[in-house]
Amino acid sequence: MNEDSLDNQIREALRVEAKTEQVSRLEAFWEAELHRQRQKRTVRRSLALAASLLVAVSIVGWASRHDLGGQDVVEAPQPAVQTAPPAIRPSPETPQIDVDVPAPSIGREPTALEQLVFYSHSPRGVDRANESLASVVDDLIEQVQTGQADPQSAVDDAAVSTAEIERELLRRLVRSKDGEKLTLMKILAAGGSMKSMPALLRVSRSAAHRDEALATIEQIVGPEGLARVVRQASNPQVRMILMQRMLADGSDESVAAFLSLVQDPARRAEAFSAAGSANSFPTETLFALLRSDDQRIRLSAALVLGHVNGPDITRKLVVLVSAEQSAPTEAWMALLACRGELAEKFLNYATGRPQLLGHVNQARVQWARMNL
Amino acid sequence: MALPVDRSLVDRLVVEHLPAGLHFALRLTGNEHSAEDVMQEALCRVLRQWRSFRSEASFKTWLFQIVVNVDRDRRRRRTFETLDREPACPLAEPADRLAVDEMDHRVRDEIGRLPDRQREVAILCLGEGMRAEEVATILGITEPNVHSSLHLARKRIAKAIGFDYAPQKRS
Numbered sequence: 001m002n003e004d005s006l007d008n009q010i011r012e013a014l015r016v017e018a019k020t021e022q023v024s025r026l027e028a029f030w031e032a033e034l035h036r037q038r039q040k041r042t043v044r045r046s047l048a049l050a051a052s053l054l055v056a057v058s059i060v061g062w063a064s065r066h067d068l069g070g071q072d073v074v075e076a077p078q079p080a081v082q083t084a085p086p087a088i089r090p091s092p093e094t095p096q097i098d099v100d101v102p103a104p105s106i107g108r109e110p111t112a113l114e115q116l117v118f119y120s121h122s123p124r125g126v127d128r129a130n131e132s133l134a135s136v137v138d139d140l141i142e143q144v145q146t147g148q149a150d151p152q153s154a155v156d157d158a159a160v161s162t163a164e165i166e167r168e169l170l171r172r173l174v175r176s177k178d179g180e181k182l183t184l185m186k187i188l189a190a191g192g193s194m195k196s197m198p199a200l201l202r203v204s205r206s207a208a209h210r211d212e213a214l215a216t217i218e219q220i221v222g223p224e225g226l227a228r229v230v231r232q233a234s235n236p237q238v239r240m241i242l243m244q245r246m247l248a249d250g251s252d253e254s255v256a257a258f259l260s261l262v263q264d265p266a267r268r269a270e271a272f273s274a275a276g277s278a279n280s281f282p283t284e285t286l287f288a289l290l291r292s293d294d295q296r297i298r299l300s301a302a303l304v305l306g307h308v309n310g311p312d313i314t315r316k317l318v319v320l321v322s323a324e325q326s327a328p329t330e331a332w333m334a335l336l337a338c339r340g341e342l343a344e345k346f347l348n349y350a351t352g353r354p355q356l357l358g359h360v361n362q363a364r365v366q367w368a369r370m371n372l
Numbered sequence: 373m374a375l376p377v378d379r380s381l382v383d384r385l386v387v388e389h390l391p392a393g394l395h396f397a398l399r400l401t402g403n404e405h406s407a408e409d410v411m412q413e414a415l416c417r418v419l420r421q422w423r424s425f426r427s428e429a430s431f432k433t434w435l436f437q438i439v440v441n442v443d444r445d446r447r448r449r450r451t452f453e454t455l456d457r458e459p460a461c462p463l464a465e466p467a468d469r470l471a472v473d474e475m476d477h478r479v480r481d482e483i484g485r486l487p488d489r490q491r492e493v494a495i496l497c498l499g500e501g502m503r504a505e506e507v508a509t510i511l512g513i514t515e516p517n518v519h520s521s522l523h524l525a526r527k528r529i530a531k532a533i534g535f536d537y538a539p540q541k542r543s
Contacts, residue, residue: 003539006530007498013479014499016398022408023391030386030415037419234412236405 021269028266136160137168145183151190162191170199178208185212189219196220197229204238214241223249227257236270243274250282255289259300272307283313287320290330299370302330306337314338318346321359332363382422385431386415393435399499400443400492402484413442436500436510440492447488475533482532483525489513490525497522 110118136158143149149157158165166188173184181203188196197217204213217229226246233239246258258275261267275281289301305313317335321327335343350356393414397407417438425434483491489511496507497518504518511518523539530537 003526003537006526006535006537009475009533009535010479010483010494010498010526010529011501013476013483014399014495016395018391018394018398018407019404022404023394026390026394026408026411026415027387029412030390033415033419034383234409236408 025266025269032266133160133164133168137165137172140165140187141180141183144186151187155187155191163193165191166193166196170196173199173203181209182212185209185216189216192216192220194221194228197232201229201233201235201238204233205235210238210241214238214245217242218245223251223254224257226254227260230261230267239267239270240274240277243271244278244280247275247278247282248280250280250285252285252288255282255285256292256297259289259297259304262300262303263296268303272304275304275308281308283316287316290320290328290334298328298330299333302334302337305334309338309340309343311340311342314340314343318342321350321356322346325355327359329359329362329366332359333366336360336363336367379422382418382425382431386418386435389432389435392432393439396436396495396500397439397443399495400439401446402480406446410439410442410446413446414438417442430506433506433509436496437512440510444488478533479529482529486525486528490521490528493518493521494525494529 140154140158143154144151155162155165169184169188169192173181173188176184185200185203188200192200197220200213200217200220204210204217218226221229223246226242230239230242233242243258243261246254249255258271261271283305286301286305289297290305292298292301305317314335317331317338320331321335336347347360350360390411394407394411397410397414398404401407401410414435418435421438425431483494486494492511493507496502496510497504502510504515504522507518508515513521526539527537529535
């Protein structure tokens with residue numbers, strides 16, 4: 001055999017087919033990124049404009065002060081004595097600052113507020129603050145690791161704010177080793193916020209910590225908040241698991257949040273796939289949501305039920321639409337989407353009954369309008 | 373002198389070349405989830421680096437360069453981080469395995485085991501059907517290097533599948 005036949009063999013082996021949903025998902029991703037970048041650009045421009053305005057106002061202010069100074073000199077020829085402005089009394093919350101005795105200065109003494117500002121900008125101040133934060137977080141980790149306190153009470157009792165603890169935990173999470181990572185995630189579950197999502201999603205990309213990271217995410221945002229996280233996640237496997245967690249929770253809120261993903265054309269295929277492969281499928285909740293006041297929720301519940309279908313769901317839909325004359329159109333729509341002998345038999349029966357035919361036709365029109 | 377391009381042109385070209393980029397990413401990674409990840413990262417880089425694209429260059433070549441770089445970074449990271457283990461045989465999902473014949477599997481297995489450079493050259497030359505000149509531009513190597521890498525890749529694959537490989541004489 002020659003080189004050409006080997007090349008043909010390799011070409012054949014390298015033949016791949018990309019799914020159209022994948023391409024459309026990527027197109028949606030590209031659109032979203034473009035939109036995000038446009039927003040960023042607008043914010044940057046606004047900030048630049050604000051900064052320019054600030055500089056202009058400062059220059060004008062400085063120039064006017066300079067003019068006034070000149071007038072003072074003319075009106076009062078004797079040497080000007082600089083007097084310190086009244087010191088600002090520190091508020092009770094103002095931290096006690098250990099300031100070195102300054103060298104004698106020809107200018108006025110800095111006010112308490114100025115001292116605080118200078119101190120907060122000095123590297124020593126920042127370092128000390130970081131050191132104390134690090135020691136607080138070290139204590140927290142030790143308490144949780146040794147079981148002295150549960151993460152929630154340890155975070156509540158800590159001497160620094162939850163936001164600062166979160167910032168320090170996220171900084172450590174990236175470089176931490178396996179055991180410590182788990183502890184950090186336990187504490188984050190108690191004191192984390194949406195700011196933790198990017199870091200936790202990054203951790204979830206590794207199969208070794210995926211379950212813990214996703215459980216932490218769920219604890220922070222709740223099952224109903226997972227839809228927002230799904231939109232941020234770039235890993236398809238992670239998105240799939242998050243969607244299945246929303247379904248497994250089964251509450252009205254979390255299933256409604258899942259349905260918001262079904263309403264999004266960019267996520268619909270993945271949402272269907274997650275619903276189809278979910279171990280725990282919230283059939284009862286979806287049936288209840290067929291009667292929701294929100295039409296989008298009713299339609300998306302019908303879409304999911306119709307997509308998953310199966311004999312159990314079909315039977316329940318048949319019972320619903322045949323028992324109630326006022327059954328929602330969406331239940332008929334779900335039934336129309338069901339495949340299987342039972343659904344087919346019932347729809348044939350319904351088309352021969354004038355009192356049911358209207359519902360079937362209405363559901364058909366609704367499907368056609370949705371143009372799916 | 374190379375001219376900078378209009379942003380709207382880049383936006384249009386991205387959408388136009390998205391399927392080609394995805395196919396290439398699929399061949400490189402051998403896994404549809406990873407291919408999508410690679411393409412998403414590549415699109416983010418396109419957004420950051422679109423000014424470096426010159427209208428004289430082929431957009432496809434430029435996009436493929438980015439995809440190759442993302443895939444290389446990903447592989448490098450994976451060496452250190454032990455990310456999700458992908459199947460040793462790229463391009464083959466369990467369900468698909470039943471559909472393709474044994475020989476294809478062996479060839480795919482071997483392509484997956486090739487060193488990065490040889491694998492990239494084989495995929496670009498044979499999978500994507502690109503000319504050596506384009507492949508050299510994408511991978512940042514010389515044309516003779518492309519030929520030698522392709523030769524080595526063919527040799528390894530032929531040996532693995534028990535193929536009696538006789539290279540053609542080039543004029």
